[in-house]
Amino acid sequence: MTKKKRELSLEEREELLSTLKSRFEKNMNRHKDLEWTKVQARLEENPEKLWSLNEMEVTSGEPDVVGQDKKTGEFIFYDCTTESPKGRRSVCYDQEALESRKKHKPENNAIDMATSMGIELLTEEQYRYLQKLGNFDMKTSSWVQTPASIRRLGGAIFCDRRYDHVFVYHNGAESYYAARGFRGSLRV
Structure with missing residues:
Protein backbone atom coordinates (compact mmCIF):
# COMPACT_ATOMS: atom_id res chain seq x y z
CA MET A 1 0.00 0.00 0.00
CA THR A 2 1.41 3.39 -0.95
CA LYS A 3 1.46 6.29 1.44
CA LYS A 4 -1.16 8.91 0.69
CA LYS A 5 0.26 12.12 -0.77
CA ARG A 6 0.19 14.85 1.86
CA GLU A 7 0.68 17.86 -0.33
CA LEU A 8 -1.83 19.96 -2.22
CA SER A 9 -1.42 21.23 -5.75
CA LEU A 10 -1.00 24.98 -6.23
CA GLU A 11 -4.63 25.22 -7.36
CA GLU A 12 -5.88 23.26 -4.36
CA ARG A 13 -3.80 25.42 -1.97
CA GLU A 14 -5.15 28.64 -3.45
CA GLU A 15 -8.74 27.40 -3.31
CA LEU A 16 -8.39 26.24 0.29
CA LEU A 17 -6.68 29.46 1.42
CA SER A 18 -9.45 31.47 -0.20
CA THR A 19 -12.11 29.41 1.60
CA LEU A 20 -10.31 29.68 4.94
CA LYS A 21 -9.80 33.43 4.56
CA SER A 22 -13.47 33.98 3.76
CA ARG A 23 -14.56 31.90 6.77
CA PHE A 24 -12.04 33.71 8.99
CA GLU A 25 -13.39 37.12 7.95
CA LYS A 26 -17.05 36.08 8.40
CA ASN A 27 -16.47 34.73 11.92
CA MET A 28 -14.24 37.27 13.66
CA ASN A 29 -15.87 36.45 17.02
CA ARG A 30 -13.95 33.14 16.98
CA HIS A 31 -10.53 34.80 16.80
CA LYS A 32 -10.58 38.37 18.04
CA ASP A 33 -7.26 40.21 17.74
CA LEU A 34 -5.82 37.75 15.19
CA GLU A 35 -4.82 38.76 11.68
CA TRP A 36 -5.43 36.62 8.61
CA THR A 37 -2.08 37.58 7.02
CA LYS A 38 -0.21 35.99 9.95
CA VAL A 39 -2.37 32.87 9.80
CA GLN A 40 -1.82 32.55 6.05
CA ALA A 41 1.95 33.00 6.38
CA ARG A 42 2.08 30.20 8.96
CA LEU A 43 -0.06 27.95 6.73
CA GLU A 44 2.17 28.54 3.72
CA GLU A 45 5.21 27.53 5.82
CA ASN A 46 3.51 24.23 6.74
CA PRO A 47 2.16 22.48 3.63
CA GLU A 48 1.43 19.24 5.49
CA LYS A 49 -0.82 21.16 7.92
CA LEU A 50 -2.53 22.76 4.93
CA TRP A 51 -3.14 19.23 3.63
CA SER A 52 -4.75 18.29 6.98
CA LEU A 53 -6.97 21.38 6.87
CA ASN A 54 -8.05 20.34 3.39
CA GLU A 55 -8.97 16.90 4.75
CA MET A 56 -11.06 18.65 7.41
CA GLU A 57 -12.69 20.75 4.69
CA VAL A 58 -13.51 17.90 2.27
CA THR A 59 -15.18 15.95 5.08
CA SER A 60 -17.42 19.00 5.75
CA GLY A 61 -15.70 20.15 8.94
CA GLU A 62 -15.46 23.84 7.99
CA PRO A 63 -12.21 24.40 9.94
CA ASP A 64 -11.58 27.86 11.37
CA VAL A 65 -9.10 29.52 13.70
CA VAL A 66 -10.33 29.53 17.30
CA GLY A 67 -7.21 30.85 19.03
CA GLN A 68 -3.46 31.10 19.23
CA ASP A 69 -1.10 29.42 21.68
CA LYS A 70 0.70 32.28 23.42
CA LYS A 71 3.80 30.15 24.15
CA THR A 72 4.35 28.52 20.75
CA GLY A 73 2.60 31.02 18.50
CA GLU A 74 0.67 28.18 16.87
CA PHE A 75 -2.77 28.95 15.49
CA ILE A 76 -5.46 26.55 16.65
CA PHE A 77 -8.10 25.30 14.21
CA TYR A 78 -11.28 23.41 15.14
CA ASP A 79 -14.04 22.02 12.98
CA CYS A 80 -16.69 24.75 13.14
CA THR A 81 -19.46 23.26 11.04
CA THR A 82 -22.85 23.67 12.73
CA GLU A 83 -23.44 19.91 12.98
CA SER A 84 -20.91 17.09 13.30
CA PRO A 85 -19.01 16.83 9.97
CA LYS A 86 -21.05 14.82 7.45
CA GLY A 87 -18.00 13.04 6.06
Whole structure:
Protein backbone atom coordinates (compact mmCIF):
# COMPACT_ATOMS: atom_id res chain seq x y z
CA MET A 1 0.00 0.00 0.00
CA THR A 2 1.41 3.39 -0.95
CA LYS A 3 1.46 6.29 1.44
CA LYS A 4 -1.16 8.91 0.69
CA LYS A 5 0.26 12.12 -0.77
CA ARG A 6 0.19 14.85 1.86
CA GLU A 7 0.68 17.86 -0.33
CA LEU A 8 -1.83 19.96 -2.22
CA SER A 9 -1.42 21.23 -5.75
CA LEU A 10 -1.00 24.98 -6.23
CA GLU A 11 -4.63 25.22 -7.36
CA GLU A 12 -5.88 23.26 -4.36
CA ARG A 13 -3.80 25.42 -1.97
CA GLU A 14 -5.15 28.64 -3.45
CA GLU A 15 -8.74 27.40 -3.31
CA LEU A 16 -8.39 26.24 0.29
CA LEU A 17 -6.68 29.46 1.42
CA SER A 18 -9.45 31.47 -0.20
CA THR A 19 -12.11 29.41 1.60
CA LEU A 20 -10.31 29.68 4.94
CA LYS A 21 -9.80 33.43 4.56
CA SER A 22 -13.47 33.98 3.76
CA ARG A 23 -14.56 31.90 6.77
CA PHE A 24 -12.04 33.71 8.99
CA GLU A 25 -13.39 37.12 7.95
CA LYS A 26 -17.05 36.08 8.40
CA ASN A 27 -16.47 34.73 11.92
CA MET A 28 -14.24 37.27 13.66
CA ASN A 29 -15.87 36.45 17.02
CA ARG A 30 -13.95 33.14 16.98
CA HIS A 31 -10.53 34.80 16.80
CA LYS A 32 -10.58 38.37 18.04
CA ASP A 33 -7.26 40.21 17.74
CA LEU A 34 -5.82 37.75 15.19
CA GLU A 35 -4.82 38.76 11.68
CA TRP A 36 -5.43 36.62 8.61
CA THR A 37 -2.08 37.58 7.02
CA LYS A 38 -0.21 35.99 9.95
CA VAL A 39 -2.37 32.87 9.80
CA GLN A 40 -1.82 32.55 6.05
CA ALA A 41 1.95 33.00 6.38
CA ARG A 42 2.08 30.20 8.96
CA LEU A 43 -0.06 27.95 6.73
CA GLU A 44 2.17 28.54 3.72
CA GLU A 45 5.21 27.53 5.82
CA ASN A 46 3.51 24.23 6.74
CA PRO A 47 2.16 22.48 3.63
CA GLU A 48 1.43 19.24 5.49
CA LYS A 49 -0.82 21.16 7.92
CA LEU A 50 -2.53 22.76 4.93
CA TRP A 51 -3.14 19.23 3.63
CA SER A 52 -4.75 18.29 6.98
CA LEU A 53 -6.97 21.38 6.87
CA ASN A 54 -8.05 20.34 3.39
CA GLU A 55 -8.97 16.90 4.75
CA MET A 56 -11.06 18.65 7.41
CA GLU A 57 -12.69 20.75 4.69
CA VAL A 58 -13.51 17.90 2.27
CA THR A 59 -15.18 15.95 5.08
CA SER A 60 -17.42 19.00 5.75
CA GLY A 61 -15.70 20.15 8.94
CA GLU A 62 -15.46 23.84 7.99
CA PRO A 63 -12.21 24.40 9.94
CA ASP A 64 -11.58 27.86 11.37
CA VAL A 65 -9.10 29.52 13.70
CA VAL A 66 -10.33 29.53 17.30
CA GLY A 67 -7.21 30.85 19.03
CA GLN A 68 -3.46 31.10 19.23
CA ASP A 69 -1.10 29.42 21.68
CA LYS A 70 0.70 32.28 23.42
CA LYS A 71 3.80 30.15 24.15
CA THR A 72 4.35 28.52 20.75
CA GLY A 73 2.60 31.02 18.50
CA GLU A 74 0.67 28.18 16.87
CA PHE A 75 -2.77 28.95 15.49
CA ILE A 76 -5.46 26.55 16.65
CA PHE A 77 -8.10 25.30 14.21
CA TYR A 78 -11.28 23.41 15.14
CA ASP A 79 -14.04 22.02 12.98
CA CYS A 80 -16.69 24.75 13.14
CA THR A 81 -19.46 23.26 11.04
CA THR A 82 -22.85 23.67 12.73
CA GLU A 83 -23.44 19.91 12.98
CA SER A 84 -20.91 17.09 13.30
CA PRO A 85 -19.01 16.83 9.97
CA LYS A 86 -21.05 14.82 7.45
CA GLY A 87 -18.00 13.04 6.06
CA ARG A 88 -17.07 11.69 9.51
CA ARG A 89 -20.33 10.26 10.83
CA SER A 90 -21.44 6.67 11.41
CA VAL A 91 -18.11 5.69 12.93
CA CYS A 92 -17.37 3.88 16.17
CA TYR A 93 -14.71 5.23 18.53
CA ASP A 94 -11.50 3.29 17.75
CA GLN A 95 -10.02 0.22 16.03
CA GLU A 96 -10.49 -2.01 19.08
CA ALA A 97 -14.19 -1.12 19.10
CA LEU A 98 -14.46 -1.74 15.36
CA GLU A 99 -12.86 -5.18 15.69
CA SER A 100 -15.18 -6.09 18.58
CA ARG A 101 -18.29 -5.76 16.40
CA LYS A 102 -19.42 -9.08 14.99
CA LYS A 103 -22.21 -7.73 12.73
CA HIS A 104 -23.02 -4.47 10.97
CA LYS A 105 -19.57 -2.98 11.30
CA PRO A 106 -19.14 0.69 10.40
CA GLU A 107 -16.68 1.49 7.64
CA ASN A 108 -14.24 3.28 9.92
CA ASN A 109 -13.53 4.61 13.40
CA ALA A 110 -12.98 8.13 14.70
CA ILE A 111 -9.44 7.70 16.07
CA ASP A 112 -8.01 6.16 12.89
CA MET A 113 -9.79 8.68 10.66
CA ALA A 114 -8.43 11.59 12.67
CA THR A 115 -4.91 10.13 12.64
CA SER A 116 -5.02 9.60 8.87
CA MET A 117 -6.10 13.24 8.47
CA GLY A 118 -3.29 14.49 10.71
CA ILE A 119 -5.69 15.91 13.32
CA GLU A 120 -6.82 15.03 16.85
CA LEU A 121 -10.31 14.58 18.27
CA LEU A 122 -11.38 17.47 20.46
CA THR A 123 -11.09 16.95 24.18
CA GLU A 124 -14.11 17.58 26.38
CA GLU A 125 -12.51 20.88 27.45
CA GLN A 126 -11.95 21.93 23.82
CA TYR A 127 -15.52 20.96 22.94
CA ARG A 128 -16.87 23.14 25.74
CA TYR A 129 -14.68 26.02 24.52
CA LEU A 130 -16.04 25.60 20.98
CA GLN A 131 -19.58 25.85 22.35
CA LYS A 132 -18.74 29.29 23.78
CA LEU A 133 -18.13 30.45 20.18
CA GLY A 134 -21.55 29.39 18.88
CA ASN A 135 -24.20 26.70 18.97
CA PHE A 136 -22.85 23.42 17.61
CA ASP A 137 -24.26 19.88 17.46
CA MET A 138 -27.85 20.89 18.08
CA LYS A 139 -29.05 17.81 16.12
CA THR A 140 -25.92 15.65 16.04
CA SER A 141 -23.24 14.55 18.51
CA SER A 142 -19.46 14.21 18.38
CA TRP A 143 -17.06 11.69 19.87
CA VAL A 144 -14.39 13.38 22.02
CA GLN A 145 -11.12 12.07 23.42
CA THR A 146 -11.97 9.49 26.05
CA PRO A 147 -9.99 9.01 29.26
CA ALA A 148 -8.07 5.70 29.30
CA SER A 149 -9.89 4.62 32.49
CA ILE A 150 -13.24 4.78 30.67
CA ARG A 151 -11.92 3.24 27.46
CA ARG A 152 -10.39 0.26 29.34
CA LEU A 153 -13.90 -0.59 30.54
CA GLY A 154 -15.29 -0.54 26.99
CA GLY A 155 -16.79 2.94 26.99
CA ALA A 156 -16.22 6.17 25.10
CA ILE A 157 -17.61 9.67 25.55
CA PHE A 158 -19.36 12.05 23.21
CA CYS A 159 -20.90 15.50 23.50
CA ASP A 160 -23.72 17.56 22.05
CA ARG A 161 -25.74 20.68 22.78
CA ARG A 162 -29.40 20.48 23.74
CA TYR A 163 -31.66 22.81 25.73
CA ASP A 164 -28.93 25.48 25.63
CA HIS A 165 -26.60 23.17 27.59
CA VAL A 166 -23.54 21.12 26.64
CA PHE A 167 -24.00 17.47 27.57
CA VAL A 168 -21.31 14.83 27.95
CA TYR A 169 -22.52 11.25 27.57
CA HIS A 170 -21.12 7.76 27.39
CA ASN A 171 -21.70 4.84 25.07
CA GLY A 172 -20.04 1.57 24.27
CA ALA A 173 -17.05 2.47 22.08
CA GLU A 174 -18.32 0.06 19.42
CA SER A 175 -21.58 1.96 18.94
CA TYR A 176 -22.16 4.18 15.94
CA TYR A 177 -25.01 6.33 14.73
CA ALA A 178 -25.82 8.27 11.58
CA ALA A 179 -25.91 11.49 13.62
CA ARG A 180 -22.63 10.94 15.51
CA GLY A 181 -19.25 11.85 14.12
CA PHE A 182 -16.25 13.66 15.49
CA ARG A 183 -14.73 17.13 15.49
CA GLY A 184 -11.03 17.66 15.15
CA SER A 185 -8.36 20.13 16.13
CA LEU A 186 -5.14 21.12 14.40
CA ARG A 187 -2.29 23.32 15.56
CA VAL A 188 -0.33 25.21 12.89
